[in-house]
Amino acid sequence: MSATRVFVARLAGCSVFDPAGDKVGRVRDVIVVYRSKEAPRVIGFVVEVPGRRHIFLSIGRVTSIGSGQIITTGLINLRRFEQRGGEVRVIAEVLGRRVTLVDGSGTAVIEDVAIENNAQGDWAVSDLFIRRPKTSPSPFAKGQTQFAKWADVRERFTGEAQSATQLLATYEDLLPADLANALLDLPEARMLEVAEEMSDERLADVLEEMPEGEQVDILNQLDDERAADVLDQMQPDDAADLIAQLSDERGEALLDLMQPEEAEDVRMLLLYAPDTAGGLMTTEPIIVSADATVAEGLALIRRHELAPALGAAVCVTLPPYEPPTGRFLGMVHFQRMLRYPPNERLGTLLDQRLEPVKVRASAAEVARTLASYNLVSVPVVDDNHRLVGVVTIDDVLDYLLPDDWRSHDDEAPVAPTDTSTSRPFTRPIATTVGRRQPNGQTR
Structure with a gap:
């Protein structure tokens, strides 16, 4: 191992690589098991691989920890991680936990945990970075910090979880x-x-x-x-x-x-029914008048909070400019806006080939329109040709992909089992996933 002591909080989010230097995923947690007379032993990591799937990486398959990265032997368990009895997640369950110091000096909160590689080659918890309660009433005051050995503290309650605030900080x-x-x-x-x-x-x-x-x-x-x-x-x-x-x-x-x-x-x-354009659409497209300029259109799609699919085009209508608007005139794609001077009127740049879909059009019809014209969004109008919203490509994917995609694991060839952990190992591969289906039905 390239390091003998590592702090768990610094491991969160660090990259995991195979021996060839290809990235496998990112560390999301460290798994330990408690022992009666010794500090908890590290048995592995929770690693997030492509497809946002969490898997288990045995410590026995790790060849190097340090410099912000972990190197593996290349054999990785691709089954979704399921926490077993006796296993404890350090980031999710230990950080933020309140402990009592055995010397009788009071209580403290665990802010970080150091794991260390001992002479036998095993990894175990070595030191705790703890914070004492603050002694000043000032809102800016913080308690004193110190290091402690695992044997120097006692958990106040067996299985007491860390504060939700502490856990959220690790997910920031x-x-x-x-x-x-x-x-x-x-x-x-x-x-x-x-x-x-x-x-x-x-x-x-x-x-x-x-879901x-x-x-x-x-x-x-x-x-x-x-x-x-x-x-x-x-x-x-x-x-x-x-x-x-x-x-x-x-x-x-x-x-x-x-x-x-x-x-x-x-x-x-x-x-609207969930399998229609009205049921799939969002009611917050960018809507402008025909007299708006390219400069104004580009300023609107630059907004940080705007989803990329909604920023791909602006909708031009007659007043009013809130759905349901006045008569829908057409869309202007952002790439076309980039080809014209800032003072050009958007009413002259309308995509005349694109027909909007009716609000009660089927999801299949919407999907065909997006696919046929290579679009990421399509306008939706009512019977009076007023704009009521747009359907974006992610809305259609939500509808078309399976309900259970979050719990679906792609099949992968299985390599010989690692008998030290009884978990089968396979080489890392990417998984294909989608988004949930907003169909208004209970799973």
Whole structure:
């Protein structure tokens, strides 16, 4: 091994490579098992591989740890990681845990854990980086930190979980889809606890990436006012899909508590069948007048919070400019805007070949339109040719891909079993996954 002592918090997110230098994935956690008289022994890592699947990497298959990377022998278990009895996840379960010092000097919180390679070649917990309670009432004060050996502390309660705030701090750099995947790997009670600690905006982003069943479980844990605030932060089509899973009584109560403009969009989407353009669309496209300039159009699609598919084109309509708008005139793709001077009027750049789809068009028809014209979004109009929304490519993928893609593992050839862990090993391969299907049906 290239290092003899490593801090677990520094391992989170570091890259895992095979002997040829090809990247296998990223470390998401360290797995240990407790021992009666010795410090916990490291048995492996939770590694996120392509497809956002979490797998187990045995410590016996690691040849080097250090310099922000882990090198493996090249044999990796591709089965989805499932935590076994007696196994403890250091980042998810130990960091943030409160302990009592055996010398009687008080309590502390574990902020980091050092693992060390001993003379026998085994990895085990060596030191704890702990923080004492603060002694000053100042909100800016922090408790004193120190190192301690595992034998110097005692857990206050067996199996006591770390604070949800501490766990969220380790997930701070994850994209919403990756964070959703990480939460789904936690026990249900723990997942709900962490979800309650998130900000409304962060939780909304994560819920959009979760299966409907877990979405409902989390929303049911929130009081009505908090749930409505989270729904306000979600995309209207995702909020409508989620509300459709709830009882009529609670759904209506949450709609009443939402911001009026957001609730109006959701109510409109709930009117359409889930397998139609109206059921798939989002009601928040970029809408401009024919007199708007290229400079104005480009400024609108530069917004940081705008999804790439929605920023691929702007919709030109007659007033009013909120769905349902005045008569739909056409779309202008951003690539075409880049070819013209900033003062050019968008009304002169309309794509005359593209016909919008009707709000009750089937999902199959929408998919054919996107595929036929190589589009990432298609406008949706009502019977009066007013723009009511756009369907983006990810909306169609949500509908077409299987409901259970998150729990689906692609088949992979199995290599000989590693008898030290009783886990079969295979060479790492990428997996193909999709997104959930917003079809308004309960799993």
